[in-house]
Amino acid sequence: MQSVAVIGSGPTGIYFLKAMLESEIKFNIALFDQAAALGTGMPYTTNLNSKQMLANIASIEIPILLESYCTWLQKLSDYQLENYELNKGNIAERGFYPRTLLGKYFQDQLIEIIKLLIAKGHKINIQNNSFVRNVDYLNGKFELRVHSYNFIKQILTYDHVVMATGHYYDKAIDSGNLMASPWPYKKLNKIRNCKVGILGTSLSAIDAFVAVAHNNGSFIENETGELAYNLNPNVSQLDITMMSRKGILPEADFFCPLPYEPLEIFTEELVQNFIDHCQSDLLDETVDYH
Ligand SMILES: Cc1cc2nc3c(=O)[nH]c(=O)nc-3n(C[C@H](O)[C@H](O)[C@H](O)COP(=O)(O)OP(=O)(O)OC[C@H]3O[C@@H](n4cnc5c(N)ncnc54)[C@H](O)[C@@H]3O)c2cc1C
Incomplete structure (x- = not known):
C-alpha cells in the first residue's frame, strides 16, 4: 500500500481527504497537525479566534464537503445555535457567521470523511499535537521529522506528502x-x-x-x-x-x-494536459499560463 502524509488538517487538508474518497487505489494516510484539535485550521479555531470574529465566506460560496454549511447549521440544536446568537429562522445560505462555528462544521465533516475513508479500505493514522519540523526527499521517499508535544521526536517516511500547512503568523514580534x-x-x-x-x-x-x-x-x-x-x-x-x-x-x-459560471480558459482538461506533459515545475507552469 502506498503511503501519504497530509501535513495540516485545516480546510486544504480536509478537501484533499474528500478528494481521496474518489480514489480507486487504497492508501495508508497519516494526518499530522500541530494542534490538539483537528479540523479547524488557523482562522476557525477557538484557541485563536473569538465568537465575534466573523467568517467572510457564506454557505453558498463554500464548496460542499459531505453536506452544505447551511444544511449542517440547520441540524444544530436551538441551544447550540443560541450560543452563537443564532436561531434556525435566521440561517441563510448568504449569511455570515462566526469563524469558530465554521470551524465546527469543518471539524464535523472531517470526522465523517475519515469514517468513509476507513470504510473504503484506506488506513488512517491521526497524529495531532505533532509538529512536522522538516520534510526531506531522500532515495525516492519523503522523510518527515516530527516533534510531538510529549517531546517524542520521530523520523517517518512516506511515498507522498501533501503540504496543507496554511497560515503562519509570527508570535514573537x-x-x-x-x-x-x-x-x-x-x-x-x-x-x-x-x-x-x-x-x-x-x-x-x-x-x-x-x-x-x-x-x-x-x-x-x-x-x-x-x-x-x-x-x-x-x-x-x-x-x-x-x-x-x-x-x-x-x-x-x-x-x-x-x-459559478463554467470555466472557459482554466478548465480541468487544460490542467490534465499540464499534468500529462510537464516534466517539472507543474504548479508554476499551470499558474503562469495565460
Ligand atoms: C484570520 C484569518 C481569517 C480568515 N477568514 C476567512 C474567511 O472568513 N473566509 C475565507 O474564505 N477565508 C478566510 N481566511 C483565509 C484562509 O486562508 C482559509 O479560509 C483557510 O483557513 C485556509 O485553509 P488551510 O487548510 O490552507 O490553512 P489553515 O486553516 O491555516 O490550516 C493549516 C493547518 O496546518 C497546521 N500546521 C501548520 N504547520 C504545521 C506543521 N509544520 N506541522 C503540523 N501541522 C501544521 C495548522 O495547525 C493548521 O491546523 C482567513 C485567514 C485568516 C488568517
Missing part, C-alpha cells in the same frame, strides 16, 4: 502593547478604556476592532432592527482609529457570480 496580530484573541482582553490605533482596515483589522469593541461595550439591536453600540459603565476613553494607506474597506460580498 509582540512587544508590550504593540501587537503584531490580533491572535490569539485573548491578548486583546487587556485593551480597556484607552486609545487604540489599528494599522490596516481589512479583515484582520476588523477582527481586532470587533474584539476590542466587544470588550469595552455591547451592541444592542432594537425592535426595528437598528443596531446601537453602548460603552460599558466604566469606559469613557475608548477611541479606536483604523488606518489605511489606500482608504478602502474590504468588500463583504461576492466577487464572482453565484452559482
Whole structure:
C-alpha cells in the first residue's frame, strides 16, 4: 500500500481527504497537525479566534464537503445555535457567521470523511499535537521529522506528502502593547478604556476592532432592527482609529457570480494536459499560463 502524509488538517487538508474518497487505489494516510484539535485550521479555531470574529465566506460560496454549511447549521440544536446568537429562522445560505462555528462544521465533516475513508479500505493514522519540523526527499521517499508535544521526536517516511500547512503568523514580534496580530484573541482582553490605533482596515483589522469593541461595550439591536453600540459603565476613553494607506474597506460580498459560471480558459482538461506533459515545475507552469 502506498503511503501519504497530509501535513495540516485545516480546510486544504480536509478537501484533499474528500478528494481521496474518489480514489480507486487504497492508501495508508497519516494526518499530522500541530494542534490538539483537528479540523479547524488557523482562522476557525477557538484557541485563536473569538465568537465575534466573523467568517467572510457564506454557505453558498463554500464548496460542499459531505453536506452544505447551511444544511449542517440547520441540524444544530436551538441551544447550540443560541450560543452563537443564532436561531434556525435566521440561517441563510448568504449569511455570515462566526469563524469558530465554521470551524465546527469543518471539524464535523472531517470526522465523517475519515469514517468513509476507513470504510473504503484506506488506513488512517491521526497524529495531532505533532509538529512536522522538516520534510526531506531522500532515495525516492519523503522523510518527515516530527516533534510531538510529549517531546517524542520521530523520523517517518512516506511515498507522498501533501503540504496543507496554511497560515503562519509570527508570535514573537509582540512587544508590550504593540501587537503584531490580533491572535490569539485573548491578548486583546487587556485593551480597556484607552486609545487604540489599528494599522490596516481589512479583515484582520476588523477582527481586532470587533474584539476590542466587544470588550469595552455591547451592541444592542432594537425592535426595528437598528443596531446601537453602548460603552460599558466604566469606559469613557475608548477611541479606536483604523488606518489605511489606500482608504478602502474590504468588500463583504461576492466577487464572482453565484452559482459559478463554467470555466472557459482554466478548465480541468487544460490542467490534465499540464499534468500529462510537464516534466517539472507543474504548479508554476499551470499558474503562469495565460
Ligand atoms: C484570520 C484569518 C481569517 C480568515 N477568514 C476567512 C474567511 O472568513 N473566509 C475565507 O474564505 N477565508 C478566510 N481566511 C483565509 C484562509 O486562508 C482559509 O479560509 C483557510 O483557513 C485556509 O485553509 P488551510 O487548510 O490552507 O490553512 P489553515 O486553516 O491555516 O490550516 C493549516 C493547518 O496546518 C497546521 N500546521 C501548520 N504547520 C504545521 C506543521 N509544520 N506541522 C503540523 N501541522 C501544521 C495548522 O495547525 C493548521 O491546523 C482567513 C485567514 C485568516 C488568517
